Amino acid sequence: MLSAVTKCLLSNSVAGIRMMSHSSLSGKVAIVTASTDGIGLAAAQALGKRGAHVVVSSRRQANVDKAVELLRSEKIKVTGTTCNVGKSEDREKLVNMTLEECGGVDILVSNAAVNPFFGNILDSTEAVWDKILDVNVKAAFLLTKLVVPHMEKRGGGSVVFVSSVAGYQPFQALGPYSVSKTALLGLTRALAPELAQSNVRVNCVAPGIIKTRFSSALWASEDMVDEFKKQLSIKRLGEPEDIGGVIAFLCSDDASYITGETVTVTGGMNCRL
Ligand SMILES: NC(=O)c1ccc[n+]([C@@H]2O[C@H](COP(=O)([O-])OP(=O)(O)OC[C@H]3O[C@@H](n4cnc5c(N)ncnc54)[C@H](OP(=O)(O)O)[C@@H]3O)[C@@H](O)[C@H]2O)c1
Numbered sequence: 307m308l309s310a311v312t313k314c315l316l317s318n319s320v321a322g323i324r325m326m327s328h329s330s331l332s333g334k335v336a337i338v339t340a341s342t343d344g345i346g347l348a349a350a351q352a353l354g355k356r357g358a359h360v361v362v363s364s365r366r367q368a369n370v371d372k373a374v375e376l377l378r379s380e381k382i383k384v385t386g387t388t389c390n391v392g393k394s395e396d397r398e399k400l401v402n403m404t405l406e407e408c409g410g411v412d413i414l415v416s417n418a419a420v421n422p423f424f425g426n427i428l429d430s431t432e433a434v435w436d437k438i439l440d441v442n443v444k445a446a447f448l449l450t451k452l453v454v455p456h457m458e459k460r461g462g463g464s465v466v467f468v469s470s471v472a473g474y475q476p477f478q479a480l481g482p483y484s485v486s487k488t489a490l491l492g493l494t495r496a497l498a499p500e501l502a503q504s505n506v507r508v509n510c511v512a513p514g515i516i517k518t519r520f521s522s523a524l525w526a527s528e529d530m531v532d533e534f535k536k537q538l539s540i541k542r543l544g545e546p547e548d549i550g551g552v553i554a555f556l557c558s559d560d561a562s563y564i565t566g567e568t569v570t571v572t573g574g575m576n577c578r579l
Contacts, residue, residue, distance in 0.1 A: 328559040332357030335408040339391050340418035342369035344518035345468060348550030349415050354382030356554055361404045363389035391418040391445035401452045410460050413557045414453045416446040417468040427481030435482055442486035447493060454506055462505025464557045467494055469512040471572050491568050498566030507565040509556045514572030516544040539574025
């Protein structure tokens with residue numbers, strides 16, 4: 307089957323070019339938040355390898371410098387700045403710098419999240435909820451609001467939120483974080499119809515357990531990994547690249563008829579409501 311498809315593409319160069327151009331992001335400018343490590347960095351790499359100019363950011367300058375150096379070594383067009391997405395002045399700085407240095411913006415990947423609380427949900431405080439909702443939900447919306455007028459000037463664009471499998475089925479001891487991730491599923495659906503009028507697509511990815519620093523407490527021991535594997539069809543934990551490619555797909559013209567959707571990328575974990 308695969309060899310037949312390859313043969314067809316080789317003998318039909320127009321189809322080949324069409325396929326390539328639809329996944330290409332050449333000429334696009336992509337802001338990816340929290341992109342100096344883990345899933346955000348993998349998304350920046352996937353977008354950059356498809357030709358986008360990526361704007362990477364996170365809270366710490368040293369992390370930004372390291373990510374910029376890595377992406378440049380991979381021949382990716384990249385600009386970097388610090389941005390704590392929970393601060394309005396930082397969000398504005400990120401968008402203004404993108405406009406000044408890259409001439410516009412076509413793609414927003416809102417990836418940043420925090421989780422300052424483990425425990426019974428009734429023990430969580432107002433300060434915990436404020437922090438989680440500010441960074442994980444409100445910042446995603448407010449950044450979208452900042453970039454959409456500039457996407458409209460370029461004829462459209464694409465927004466991708468990074469939710470979690472926990473948004474479908476709350477993880478034990480991670481109640482407030484899980485609820486914030488459910489809110490992103492709703493935000494995706496609330497924004498998509500309104501922004502479709504401006505040719506801006508809004509989608510979401512819900513990763514399963516991906517091996518990053520953020521999730522390290524979940525895969526700290528072999529026993530825990532074995533326990534998770536029982537819930538998976540693909541018997542390994544995910545890697546950041548497993549998510550980066552899906553994000554790049556959602557931002558590309560290959561996904562031009564997809565909006566308001568959340569794609570679960572979980573290795574087959576049963577997570578649908
Ligand atoms: N890993 C998983 O299993 C998993 C599963 C489902 C969903 N997710 C989601 O995936 C996203 C990324 O997580 P990850 O696992 O890739 O994390 P990670 O590897 O630990 O990377 C976190 C990144 O976020 C930056 N960051 C942290 N707080 C920030 C803030 N307030 N503003 C801007 N940048 C910030 C960090 O850099 P600085 O320290 O320099 O700020 C770093 O670049 C999150 O939304 C998370 O909820 C992860």
